[in-house]
Amino acid sequence: MTVRSRRPGSAARRSRPVLAPEAALVPLAPPSCGEPPTSLPPPAPTLAPIDTPGADLLARGLRAAGRRLRRAIDPEFDRQYERILEQLDVRAYDPFGFNVGYARSVLHVAAWMYRRYFRCRVEGIDRVPPGRALLVANHSGQIPIDGMMIATAMLLDHNPPRLVRSMIEKWAATLPAISTFFARCGQVVGLPENCRLLLEREELILVFPEGTRGISKTIDRAYQLEEFGSGFARLALENRAPIVPVAVVGAEEQYPSVANLKTIADLLGAPALPVSPLFLLGPLGLLPLPTRYHIAFGDPIWLEGEVDEEDERVTEHVHRVRSAVQHLLRRTLEQRKGIFR
Amino acid sequence: MSGAARSGAERAPATRGERAAPEPSVVLTGVCGRLGRLLLRVLHREGRVVGIDRREFPDAPPDLVHYRLDLRRKACRDVFRREPVRAVVHLGVMHDPRLPAETRHAWNVEGFGRVLGYVAAHRIPKLVLLSSAAVYGARPGNPQFLSEDAPLLASSRLSEIRDLVELDMLAQTFFWRAPECETVILRPAFIAGRVHNEIYSYFRLPLTPRLLGFDPMMQFLHEDDVVSALRLALRPGLRGIFNLGGPGVLPLSQVIERVGRPSLPVIHPLARRLLDSLWRLGLTDFPGREVDYLRYVCMVDDRRARTELGWAPRRSLDETIRAIRDAVTT
Numbered sequence: 179m180t181v182r183s184r185r186p187g188s189a190a191r192r193s194r195p196v197l198a199p200e201a202a203l204v205p206l207a208p209p210s211c212g213e214p215p216t217s218l219p220p221p222a223p224t225l226a227p228i229d230t231p232g233a234d235l236l237a238r239g240l241r242a243a244g245r246r247l248r249r250a251i252d253p254e255f256d257r258q259y260e261r262i263l264e265q266l267d268v269r270a271y272d273p274f275g276f277n278v279g280y281a282r283s284v285l286h287v288a289a290w291m292y293r294r295y296f297r298c299r300v301e302g303i304d305r306v307p308p309g310r311a312l313l314v315a316n317h318s319g320q321i322p323i324d325g326m327m328i329a330t331a332m333l334l335d336h337n338p339p340r341l342v343r344s345m346i347e348k349w350a351a352t353l354p355a356i357s358t359f360f361a362r363c364g365q366v367v368g369l370p371e372n373c374r375l376l377l378e379r380e381e382l383i384l385v386f387p388e389g390t391r392g393i394s395k396t397i398d399r400a401y402q403l404e405e406f407g408s409g410f411a412r413l414a415l416e417n418r419a420p421i422v423p424v425a426v427v428g429a430e431e432q433y434p435s436v437a438n439l440k441t442i443a444d445l446l447g448a449p450a451l452p453v454s455p456l457f458l459l460g461p462l463g464l465l466p467l468p469t470r471y472h473i474a475f476g477d478p479i480w481l482e483g484e485v486d487e488e489d490e491r492v493t494e495h496v497h498r499v500r501s502a503v504q505h506l507l508r509r510t511l512e513q514r515k516g517i518f519r
Numbered sequence: 520m521s522g523a524a525r526s527g528a529e530r531a532p533a534t535r536g537e538r539a540a541p542e543p544s545v546v547l548t549g550v551c552g553r554l555g556r557l558l559l560r561v562l563h564r565e566g567r568v569v570g571i572d573r574r575e576f577p578d579a580p581p582d583l584v585h586y587r588l589d590l591r592r593k594a595c596r597d598v599f600r601r602e603p604v605r606a607v608v609h610l611g612v613m614h615d616p617r618l619p620a621e622t623r624h625a626w627n628v629e630g631f632g633r634v635l636g637y638v639a640a641h642r643i644p645k646l647v648l649l650s651s652a653a654v655y656g657a658r659p660g661n662p663q664f665l666s667e668d669a670p671l672l673a674s675s676r677l678s679e680i681r682d683l684v685e686l687d688m689l690a691q692t693f694f695w696r697a698p699e700c701e702t703v704i705l706r707p708a709f710i711a712g713r714v715h716n717e718i719y720s721y722f723r724l725p726l727t728p729r730l731l732g733f734d735p736m737m738q739f740l741h742e743d744d745v746v747s748a749l750r751l752a753l754r755p756g757l758r759g760i761f762n763l764g765g766p767g768v769l770p771l772s773q774v775i776e777r778v779g780r781p782s783l784p785v786i787h788p789l790a791r792r793l794l795d796s797l798w799r800l801g802l803t804d805f806p807g808r809e810v811d812y813l814r815y816v817c818m819v820d821d822r823r824a825r826t827e828l829g830w831a832p833r834r835s836l837d838e839t840i841r842a843i844r845d846a847v848t849t
Contacts, residue, residue, distance in 0.1 A: 273768050274663050275736045351659040351815065354732025354787060361736070371662030375820075 274372075275361030276341070284363050285333065291323070292330040295468050296428065300331050301510070302475040306340070310377045310419045311478065312410055313342065313384045314499055316403055316507055317392030319429035319466070320452045322346075327471050328384055328424060329363075343376050344384040345369075349449055370413060377417040384424075385410045387496070394438050394450030400430040401511060403504055411495040416485045421499055423476035425506035431517050432466035469517050474510045476502055542567045543603045545753065548590060548634060549611030550583070551576050553714045554649070557746045558608065559583060569602055571595065572611065590630035599637040606645035606753050607638055612686065614716065616679055616798075616806050627682040631689055639697045647703045647752045649745070650687040652738070652762060653680055653717075654706065657817035663736070664820035667706070667760040677808045694758070703752040705745075707763035708819060711842040712742030717812075720804035722847040724797075726783040727775050728813070730790055734772045735816045738765040741834035741842050748830045761828050762819035767836035771813060778844045787814060 271277050292298050306313070318324060322344070329342035345368030351357045366372045368385075376383055386392060387406035395404070414421050435452035443451035456463035479502060481495045545562055549555050550570030562568050563582055570576065570585040579585050586598050590611060609631060613623050631648075638646050655665045656673035671688070674681040693702045709718045718739070721727065740763055748763050775782045785793060787810070794807030824830045834842070 271736070271768065271770060271773070273736070275734075275770060348660050354730065356732075358732060358734045361734075366663065367660070369660070369662045371664070371666070375662075375664065 272364070274343075274364065274366050274376075275358075276364035277362045280362035281341075281364060284359075285330070288326055288330045289334060292327055292334065292471075296323075296327060296432075296471040297468075298327055298331060298471040298473060300335050300473045300475075303331060303336050303473075305475045305477055306332070306336060306382070306422050307420055307478050309380045310417065311382050312377075312414055312419050312421045313382065313424050313475075314410060314421050314503060315384065315386055315424035315426055316401075316503055317386035317388045318395060318400070318426065320393060320433040320435055320450075320454070321466075322386075322393060323432065323466060324426040324429040324471075325365075325384060325386070327429075328426065328473060331473055332382065340382050342382050342384045345373060345386075347390060347449060349447070352447075370409060373410075373413050374417060377413065377419050383419075387500075390449035394435070394452055395430070396436055396438060396452075397430070397434040401427070401507060403500060403507070406496050406500045408489070408492050408496045411481060411492050411499065412487075414481050415483050415487060415492070415495070418480075420478040420480050422478045423499060423502040423506050425474045425476070425503060425510045426471065427474075427507065427510045427514055428469040428471040428517070431469045434467075470514075470519060472510050472514060474506050476506045543605035544569045544584070546571060546598070546602070546604050546607045548572070548607070548609050548630075550585065552610060553712065554710075554742060554745060554749075555610050557742060558610070558749050561746060561750055569598065569604070571598065590633055591626070595633060596637065599641050599643075604641065604643045606647065607634060607643055608647045608649075608749060608753070609634055609686075610649050612649070612683065616720075616804060620679075624682050624685075628685050628689070631686050635689060635693055635696075638693075638700055643700060644755070645701045645703070645753060646690070646693065647705065647749060648686065648690040649749065650690070650704050650706045651680075651683055652706045652708045652764075652819045653812065653817060654684045654687050655817055655819070656680075657735070657811040657815040659815050661816050663816060664764075664818050665762070666820050667762055667823060676811055679806060679808060691760070701756070701758040703758055704760040705748055705752060705763055705824075706760065706819060707745050707748070708738035708740045708765045710742055710745055711739045711839045711846070713846045714742055717805065717809055718843065719846060721809075722775075722778055722780055722843060724780075724803050724805055727778075727780040728790055728794065728810075729772065729775065729782045729784045730787045730810065730813050731784040733787065733814045734770045735812075735814060736768045736770055736818060737774060737816075738768055738818045739774070739836075739839045739843065740765040740832060741839045744830075744832040744834055744839075747833065748824065748828065751828050751830050757828065759823070759827065761824040761830075762821045763824055763830070764819050764821035764832075765836070766832040766834060766839055768818060769836065769840070774840060774843075777840045778847065780847070 313328065315324065315328060325344045329344065332342045333339045341364050344365045346360050346365050348367055348369075350360055351367050366376065373383060387410050388404040389407060391404040395402070410421070413419070433452065433454050434456065435454050437453045439451040439453060443449065454463065456467070479499060483491060483495070544567035546569045547555055547559060547562070548571045550559055551572040551574040555570070555572070559568055559570065559580070563580055568583055570579070570583055571588050571590065572585070573587065573589050575587065576583070576585050586594075588594055588598070611630060613627055615623065635646075637643070652665070654671045654673050655661070655669050656671070656676065658672060662669075671684045674684045687704060687706075690702055690704050693700065710716055711718065744765075745763065748761070751757075752761070772782070790810050790813075791807040794803070794805060794810060797803045798806050
């Protein structure tokens, strides 16, 4: 089934008649499951009302932008999302640093990008099973807008809305503002311990097994999958979590990179430093091109095997998932009529 | 003229009858510190407690047998020779960042080494060390919640904590050096209360520095909850390493706000130098090297303590933060 995001109001209203608000955002209200009580403390209660949850420049900027943008985006979505959020404590933080108030400001911007800027088309989002799962996607586009768009799709076009936890690069944790931004939006440093804990909480995790190799590809290698890391497969086996292959088409062209200055990147301690001819346009060139995003979700894959499987067997699982993503990617590419259409 | 004769005599009860009918006692090193006193308050109702500390204990309860001794002195041996001991709780770790590093290091490591020696020699069945969750170090690659098996990497960047890491390691070697002794290592998160620790010095700064763009999640633990964990650790049959998290997690910015301190955002490359120069001028007690804890997460997973130790923080997050506020404002 294809969800046309251009007209979300009609489709969403029909497909989502009743929304249980307490089950809306999974991490704050995990579905009942027979797991032992974890030590993780519940969202912290607050002493006094606090207006600026992030107390951060970036947050304030986003809030201001969000207020302006919410008029531009679909009012139907806004009302829908507000209804969900009203049920939750806007000031509370979850153990990973996610804050609903902050995330709402970001979502205003993200939703505008999703609906208007990148005009995302989503396919097969109903295939994401309830409970714990790993979304495994191709990574592209120099900056991780693809992750943001997948997360936005899961909040706006999935029923019930679900928070996606992306496994982010360790390097991002060393960056000021960006590290806080990721944490407040519910994103988590990509470590097996974190992933395990989230899967135990029945959460939805987004993995880009290509890592920085994928995102920093130059344009001549667009839509060629890099090698996959194998960590995600082990975690899926260990925690009996299904894997949903995801293909993102359109992100490759948002920043057509012609070179990756590896030496300078190493000096800066960054994983990659892309060069785009658009940078010649000055500040305007920093904006991504408004390509149309196509996000396709495949059928979930349940890996079967033992927890401490040999590397060879795990590699087979990884190949299976990789070819599923590859297949989905090719199909979505073939269906696409043009970069901007 | 042994130290033992001189020591303790003044504080020990007039009747030395304990020697005739000895009730096994709990030895508290560093009993004069804040946590020592709090633990003493709980333990001395339950049985005999012997305190060892270099410091005076002017208002000690009458049933405490206090030896005013340096742990490294030979006289300490006499304490263990004389007393039947059922457990040793080691709280006597010197933290004062103002002391020269060599002195402090020698005192801490040598002192604890001696304690371990006595525990082994006298076959004392229980040893409890109060370490800290800070020994894991605040690093960008930390998982959100560190388990007890995580490596102790704090000293790679922060030499102040080297003592504690070494003590923790020494206690870990004791698991196999003296397998008949039940060794317990507790690693609590930042302790809130009237304990003079890094958090206390941090919030005592005239302006509380924050790193611009960084706001790590943090765990705090009320001093009463540390004491309850220490008491539980004395239960026979229990051994191992236990992280002690806390009642909840909060981002640093929220903690500062709730403690009610004015905060000062500083760019992180400058923060360390700024704090170090303030420290060198003697204006603060917060060494600049600790800024890593304001930048990256260093939180612990305390599921093991909750299941095996049967521990859970009694104080709520609000009460815990209030304890910091009360301590720094008075």
